[in-house]
Every structure is written in C-alpha cells, then in structure tokens.
Amino acid sequence: MAEAKESNNSPGDTESQVSDSRSKKGGTMTGVLLSGYGWLTNIIVYLVEEFNIESIDASQISNVLHGCMNMIPIIGAFIADSYLGINVVSAICNFISLLGLIMLTLTAKLGSLRPPPCETGSNLCQAPSKQQMAILYVSLTMASVGFGGTRYALATVGANQLDKPKDKDTFFNWFFFIWYSVWMISSTALVYVEDSISWGLGYGISFAANFVAVVIFFAGYKIYRHDKPQGSPFTALIRVVVAAVRKRGLILSSKTDDYYQEHDGTDHHVMPATPNRSFRFLNRAALKTEGDINSDGSVARPWKLCSLQQVEDLKNLIRIFPIWSSAIFLTIPMVIQQTITVIQALAMDRHLGSKFKIPAASIIVVTLISSSIFVALFDRFLFPTWQRWTGRPLTLLQRIGIAHVVNVICMAISALVESKRLKIAHAHNLDDQAQHSAIVPMTVWWLFPQLVVVGIGEAFQFPGQTALYYQEFPVSLRSTATAMVSLVVGIAFYVSTALVDLMRNVTGWLPKNINRGRLDNVYWVFVVLGSLNFIYFLVCAKFYKYQNIEKEVDDYASR
Structure with a gap:
C-alpha cells in the first residue's frame, strides 16, 4: 500500500x-x-x-x-x-x-x-x-x-x-x-x-x-x-521466465543465502527464507551465481538474476489465472440477459395498466435494482450473520462459488420461462410469421424472476472478484488487478456473441421470429456450460491458497 x-x-x-x-x-x-x-x-x-x-x-x-x-x-x-x-x-x-x-x-x-x-412517412433518409x-x-x-x-x-x-x-x-x-x-x-x-x-x-x-x-x-x-x-511490472515478470530458462541446468539449493532476496520497499508480504516449492522451475531465477551481483550489492545481470519477491509475484499470477479464467463463463449470463431478454420482452405484453407500456430495453433495470439491493443486504446483513453463526467469514472464493451456482439457476429459470412462452405462442398460432415476432399474450412480469436472480449473482460475483484480484495480485499490479474484472466482461461479451452466432448458424433455434425458434434450448446450453464451468472453478479453488499474508491475518483475527 x-x-x-x-x-x-x-x-x-x-x-x-x-x-x-x-x-x-x-x-x-x-x-x-x-x-x-x-x-x-x-x-x-x-x-x-x-x-x-x-x-x-x-x-x-x-x-x-x-x-x-x-x-x-x-x-x-x-x-x-x-x-x-x-x-x-x-x-x-x-x-x-x-x-x-x-x-x-x-x-x-x-x-x-x-x-x-427523415421525412414523415418516408423510408428514404x-x-x-x-x-x-x-x-x-x-x-x-x-x-x-x-x-x-x-x-x-x-x-x-x-x-x-x-x-x-x-x-x-x-x-x-x-x-x-x-x-x-x-x-x-x-x-x-x-x-x-x-x-x-x-x-x-x-x-x-x-x-x-x-x-x-x-x-x-x-x-x-x-x-x-x-x-x-516502479516501472513496468510486466518486464520484471518476463525477466523471471528468461532468467529461469537461462539457469535451467542449475541444481536448486535449500540454503537461504543462495537466493537473491532484495525487496523493492513496496510489498507487505512476509517473504519466506527460500522459494516456495510450487513451480520450482522458476526458483532458479533467484538463484545467485558468480557475476550476477556487483560489489555494491546491485544486480549486474538483471536478465539472469531476479529477486525472490519477483519470482513469487509471478507464481501468484500463475496460481490465480485459472480462477480468473473461470469468471469468463460466469459473466456470460449477465451479457445474455442484456440482449436476449430484450428480444423476449419485445414479443411479450409489456403494458402496465391501460396507458403505460414498459420500453423493452428498460427491462434490464430490474437486474440493476436487484444487484444494488443485494449488494447492500449482503454487506450489512448476510456476511455478518454468516460470521456470527459459523465463527468464520465468508471467503472471497466462497462468494464467487455461490455466484456460479446462482447464475446456473438463472439460466435454468430463463429456459423454463421461455418454454412456457413458446407453448403459449404455439397455442395461439403466433409462429406462422416468417420475419417478425408477434406479441404473445403473456405478461413481461414473467421475465422478472430471472432478472432478479442474475442480479443476485452479480452482487456475489463482481465485488468478490474485484476484492480477490486487488488483494492477491502483486502490489506492483494493483491497478491491473481491478481492471481484470473489466477484461472479463469484455471477453465474456465477445464469447457470448460468438456462441449465440454459432448456434444461430448451425441450428434453427434463433430465427428472426423467435416464436418459431427454440430460445429455451439456447438457455439450456448455457446451463450445461455454466455447470461444467462451476466444476472447473471448484477444482481451481480446491488447489488455490491465499497468498496475501496480510489478508490471512485479518481473516484469522476476525474469527
């Protein structure tokens, strides 16, 4: 800090x-x-x-x-x-x-x-x-x-x-x-x-x-x-890989004095006397050899010798990368709800009373309201209550894991609601039109549960992810840590678009008239993908250990 x-x-x-x-x-x-x-x-x-x-x-x-x-x-x-x-x-x-x-x-x-x-009544603009x-x-x-x-x-x-x-x-x-x-x-x-x-x-x-x-x-x-x-932190990380490769023939030592342990003065981690045993190949980057250090103690060959801190920083990034990658499919339900749900709303009855009609795009506000409310409820009531009952705080990985489950449930609810909407459309012969989706006599309120649930998932997911990356990334990459959440959203946006486009091209589920399609099958596909991604997350979380000692001490003191 x-x-x-x-x-x-x-x-x-x-x-x-x-x-x-x-x-x-x-x-x-x-x-x-x-x-x-x-x-x-x-x-x-x-x-x-x-x-x-x-x-x-x-x-x-x-x-x-x-x-x-x-x-x-x-x-x-x-x-x-x-x-x-x-x-x-x-x-x-x-x-x-x-x-x-x-x-x-x-x-x-x-x-x-x-x-x-454009002139009134004219299509020429x-x-x-x-x-x-x-x-x-x-x-x-x-x-x-x-x-x-x-x-x-x-x-x-x-x-x-x-x-x-x-x-x-x-x-x-x-x-x-x-x-x-x-x-x-x-x-x-x-x-x-x-x-x-x-x-x-x-x-x-x-x-x-x-x-x-x-x-x-x-x-x-x-x-x-x-x-x-402190200068480009990515350069220091690359130097660790280069130095480890250049020293690949050396035998690792168990002696503290054989490793270069200079600190940059900005880190609050308690460094071990020798490198951790995980990713041992990288430990060679901090192994001192003749000619690596000048007489004044400075590094003579920075692309052949790195500090023990730099080695451990790279290891931290490698450890957390699988957790980060699982967040891509975790974020896809949010992106889907911003697009496909609007298409559903266009083909449903959006009237509130006899005069007011909800704009289709405004349906997403339900998710925003849900997220806002539940973020506050979790912070003030759920998390403190959990800690009182269990004697332990709800960890960041546990919060993200809950978000995985909630988002799978959200996709399942979306599939069931769309299945019901299609049955009503077929019963009223609204699937005859080739180009446009006729309004199904089904109120748009049916979409609210899935929007509320995806909001709950976001309330667990984004604060938990941001806090995890901020605390577990190297100090030199703190700004990059919080931006990683934005990168996840950007990648999820493109991945979901590609998946939907793929399903549209290889199946008949997404025609221009969704009353003739099987949008519910699209949701079920994301249920399966989300479930597999949750299993992947559980494996990653099982082997992940928090590296920020300050965080661990704080968690222990709060018990």
Whole structure:
C-alpha cells in the first residue's frame, strides 16, 4: 500500500483528510458513472433517430463501444502501474471523457453536425456526411475511452485510501452498490429525458455530471494517497521466465543465502527464507551465481538474476489465472440477459395498466435494482450473520462459488420461462410469421424472476472478484488487478456473441421470429456450460491458497 502524502499535519488531521478523500471519491464515482451510462445506455436509439443509421449498423457500433470500453481499463492500468500512477491516469481519463461529452452534446444541439431528419412517412433518409460521422466517431471514442479508463481506476484509487483488508472488502461492496444504483438512474431518468424531452438536454446533463466529477476529483487530489510507479511490472515478470530458462541446468539449493532476496520497499508480504516449492522451475531465477551481483550489492545481470519477491509475484499470477479464467463463463449470463431478454420482452405484453407500456430495453433495470439491493443486504446483513453463526467469514472464493451456482439457476429459470412462452405462442398460432415476432399474450412480469436472480449473482460475483484480484495480485499490479474484472466482461461479451452466432448458424433455434425458434434450448446450453464451468472453478479453488499474508491475518483475527 502506498503511504499517504507527506505533510506537516498531525495524525488526527491526516486521518481527517483521508476520510474526506473517501467522500470525494464517492462523489467523483457517482458523477463519472452517471455521465457515462447517461449517453451509453441509449446510444443505439440516438444513432438511429438522429443520424439515420440503420439499426443493425447502430447495434454493431454499440457492440464495439461496449467491448472496447471493457478492454481499455487494462491499458490504463498498465500505464498507471508502470509509469504515471493510478491517480494521474484517472485524472487524464476524466478529462478525456469530459471533452468527448462536450463534442457529443454539440452533435445533439447543432443541426449542422447531424443529417436532416427523415421525412414523415418516408423510408428514404439522408445519410450523414463523412465530416458528421468523423465528429461523431471522435466524440464516441473519446467518451468511451475516458469512461472505460475511469471506472475501474476509481476502484483502485478508492481502495488505496484504506488500510485494513476488511475495510477494502466493504469498499468494493459499496463501490458496486453505487455502480448499479447510478446505472439504474441513467437507464430510467436520463433515457426518458433523451427520448421524450431533448437529446441535447440529456447529453448536457451527462456532461454536467462529468464536469462535477472532475471538479470533485481535483479538489481532493492533493490529499489522496498516491502510488509510486516502479516501472513496468510486466518486464520484471518476463525477466523471471528468461532468467529461469537461462539457469535451467542449475541444481536448486535449500540454503537461504543462495537466493537473491532484495525487496523493492513496496510489498507487505512476509517473504519466506527460500522459494516456495510450487513451480520450482522458476526458483532458479533467484538463484545467485558468480557475476550476477556487483560489489555494491546491485544486480549486474538483471536478465539472469531476479529477486525472490519477483519470482513469487509471478507464481501468484500463475496460481490465480485459472480462477480468473473461470469468471469468463460466469459473466456470460449477465451479457445474455442484456440482449436476449430484450428480444423476449419485445414479443411479450409489456403494458402496465391501460396507458403505460414498459420500453423493452428498460427491462434490464430490474437486474440493476436487484444487484444494488443485494449488494447492500449482503454487506450489512448476510456476511455478518454468516460470521456470527459459523465463527468464520465468508471467503472471497466462497462468494464467487455461490455466484456460479446462482447464475446456473438463472439460466435454468430463463429456459423454463421461455418454454412456457413458446407453448403459449404455439397455442395461439403466433409462429406462422416468417420475419417478425408477434406479441404473445403473456405478461413481461414473467421475465422478472430471472432478472432478479442474475442480479443476485452479480452482487456475489463482481465485488468478490474485484476484492480477490486487488488483494492477491502483486502490489506492483494493483491497478491491473481491478481492471481484470473489466477484461472479463469484455471477453465474456465477445464469447457470448460468438456462441449465440454459432448456434444461430448451425441450428434453427434463433430465427428472426423467435416464436418459431427454440430460445429455451439456447438457455439450456448455457446451463450445461455454466455447470461444467462451476466444476472447473471448484477444482481451481480446491488447489488455490491465499497468498496475501496480510489478508490471512485479518481473516484469522476476525474469527
């Protein structure tokens, strides 16, 4: 953990400043999420209605934005850990997002920056010019880069203000509570403003929220704790592999003095006197040979000798990688619910009363509400109750394991509901149309249980994953650790898209009229894949041992 910035204040003043920085982080996080989801949630409708872009093309643009946005945090984390520090990267991304929203708001306010609207009753619409599309793409790129780079950076910056692992666990729970709550507001209130009042006003509100977030961030910048980048941590990890290969012929020693044990001063792990026996081949990288060390104690050949700490850091990453890989299929139900459930809702009765009709895309708000509520309930009631009853805290791996089970249950519920919907559609002969899905006389409320369950799964999954990676990754990769969750979402988005596309091409389950298809079979496939992935996770978790000694001590003390 990086230390607080030096000052002449008393310890009490320093504690007050750290507390104040936490509240500023909450304000920054709320503003960033409100501004980001304010434009992203409704971007397809904006492209179709204001830029006369065909719906399929608009969907592809949205897919690219979502996928890339979840990949960008890894790049930002690498820059933060290697060169600039997470606070600087967060500041830069905030500023980029602000510029992108300024341009996006101008496209909504200035008629010259978008094509004329389609004539009433006509299917012929003027396409946007190259200049208009260039400005649009630049604004979307900047807004997505800024939003993607800021979301998970704030998780690291906020956790860096805390000292105890138990407090960090709580922070990540409330980080995602704010995340889901703000996403819910953006998906309802801001979408309504954009659709019913003015796109310019809706995007203007997003810009204002981002501006307030930037102001709050810089207001507390001086009192935040700052991590000092130590150069590229990935280079040090590669050096371990190279050094181990170059020394592959050496015999490992059991003597402490035979290993290079220099520390970088930033680690809080209690290092063993000799390397751990796991992945023994890598231990040779820390084995000292003649000519490896200069007379002053510095390393003479860094690509042939690494510190024991660097060796153990690489081992930690190797150990946790299987756990991380299992999270890809764990995240797929969330992505599926954002796409296929909307298609189901379009073919169901969405009326509430005689006048109000739920927009199909707004059905996802149920998941956001569920996630927000259950994150708070778990943090305040379930986890403390479990610890009182069992005398042990619910570990991070146990929380992720529960998420696996919940998401399999969610897919099973989805399959059963779709099976019932298809029976009703067949009973009313609604599967005759070749192109469009007729409305089935079945209320959209039937979709709510699966959306609530997937929200429960997310409440277990994302806070647990983020806390696990943050605590178990090497200290030099803390920013990368929190960004790994975003990478999981990005990969899951593309994998689920590929799987659905594969099933559409090799089966007849997903025609244009889903009343003629077998969407329930698609859900059952994901039930099987999710169950197999859960077994894989159990095997990985069985052999995984927590490496963060500070975390283990804290868990023991809390019993």
